[in-house]
Amino acid sequence: MEMLGNYQLTGELSSQNSGYSVWGYGVKDGREYFIKQFLSPKYPENDTVSSPERLQRKIEKCRQFEQQKKTLYHQLNINSDGNAVRVTEFFRIGSKYYISMPKIQPLSMNISNIKQLSDQRKRRLCAIIAHSVASFHRGGIVHADLKHDNVLFTRTSSGTVTAKIIDFDASFLESAPPAAGDEIVGDLVYFSPEACRSIWGESVSLTCKMDVFSMGVLFHQYFTGGLPAFDHRECSYPGEAVAKGLPLTMLDGIPADVAELIGRMLLPEAADRPTAEEVFQALFVPAEQNVPVAAVPVAAPRPFVPDVIQPTTQSGNPFFRPGDL
Numbered sequence: 001m002e003m004l005g006n007y008q009l010t011g012e013l014s015s016q017n018s019g020y021s022v023w024g025y026g027v028k029d030g031r032e033y034f035i036k037q038f039l040s041p042k043y044p045e046n047d048t049v050s051s052p053e054r055l056q057r058k059i060e061k062c063r064q065f066e067q068q069k070k071t072l073y074h075q076l077n078i079n080s081d082g083n084a085v086r087v088t089e090f091f092r093i094g095s096k097y098y099i100s101m102p103k104i105q106p107l108s109m110n111i112s113n114i115k116q117l118s119d120q121r122k123r124r125l126c127a128i129i130a131h132s133v134a135s136f137h138r139g140g141i142v143h144a145d146l147k148h149d150n151v152l153f154t155r156t157s158s159g160t161v162t163a164k165i166i167d168f169d170a171s172f173l174e175s176a177p178p179a180a181g182d183e184i185v186g187d188l189v190y191f192s193p194e195a196c197r198s199i200w201g202e203s204v205s206l207t208c209k210m211d212v213f214s215m216g217v218l219f220h221q222y223f224t225g226g227l228p229a230f231d232h233r234e235c236s237y238p239g240e241a242v243a244k245g246l247p248l249t250m251l252d253g254i255p256a257d258v259a260e261l262i263g264r265m266l267l268p269e270a271a272d273r274p275t276a277e278e279v280f281q282a283l284f285v286p287a288e289q290n291v292p293v294a295a296v297p298v299a300a301p302r303p304f305v306p307d308v309i310q311p312t313t314q315s316g317n318p319f320f321r322p323g324d325l
Helices: 052-079 111-115 117-139 193-197 209-224 238-243 254-266 274-284
Strands: 008-009 021-028 031-038 087-095 096-102 151-155 161-165 319-320
Touching: 008 031, 052 087, 052 096, 052 117, 111 117, 111 319, 117 161, 117 209, 117 274, 193 209, 193 238, 209 238, 209 254, 209 274, 254 274
Parallel strands: none
Antiparallel strands: 008 021, 021 031, 031 096, 087 096, 151 161
16 A cells, blocks of 8 residues: 555545545554545645745745644644544645544444434533533634534443544634634534624634534534524524524423523624533533543643744655654
8 A cells, every 4th residue: 555654545545525635544553543635735845837936925825834733733632631633743745734643433423313312311422522622622722613524423442432523624723713704614504603704704703602602503403403493594504593683493302401501502692602611511410330521531731842844755754743742
């Protein structure tokens, strides 16, 4: 099989359900990893046609991308509770950028499957998700694309089911949000009202509370199997309806206290919504086996010194490695 830097690929990279990337799996030192290749930007390693000014602009765009991703992944790795999947390496080979993460063996659980679970088990899965989201919110990270497809369910070593958050491609630091009118990559079904207003060109504050709204939509799906009801003649998505001042109506089948919580998560004003930590505290009930929600303890922060970015060769030159994080 083809080598990609220090990884031996186990198949072709795929574009299936990948958005702005392609992905596959590889083996390094006997361990399996998920590998993602970003489609843009591309480093102008062998660019012989661009003018010096254009070439410098391309390099600067890549430099900003590198620094943004390094900072984001550093914050993610030191704040993850273990259920936000940590990035192992971020590197460039030739003109293309890659990340690698430990491979996860997911369970096949769709929204319909989860709806059939007992209320206690649904609460617990939602609490695990909220706990994980709260962990990276402590690092100032906005996931910005929380949805069912970005939650993988798997079993812990004790046999209980846990949930892991993946795909931080759309993520940004709360301290450096997209500007009004900029593209926000994500699934419109889960967009918060402020995300909708931002892509409409309005100047709004984009914070971690975006994710709380998305979780409210997701948890409503888990308890009822569907989205909150709204006027489909006027809007296509829940967040769009809220942004336009239209009401959302929750479907039947949600325990009263959970319905009240989801209602607050879906409030129009971000400041009025609970934090992810408050959502976790409201949902958490100990399991019969008394297994803690976080499948993996929070790792202690480790020193991190940004590398000086240098052009790379086909052998690969990670911008950071596990030891750096």
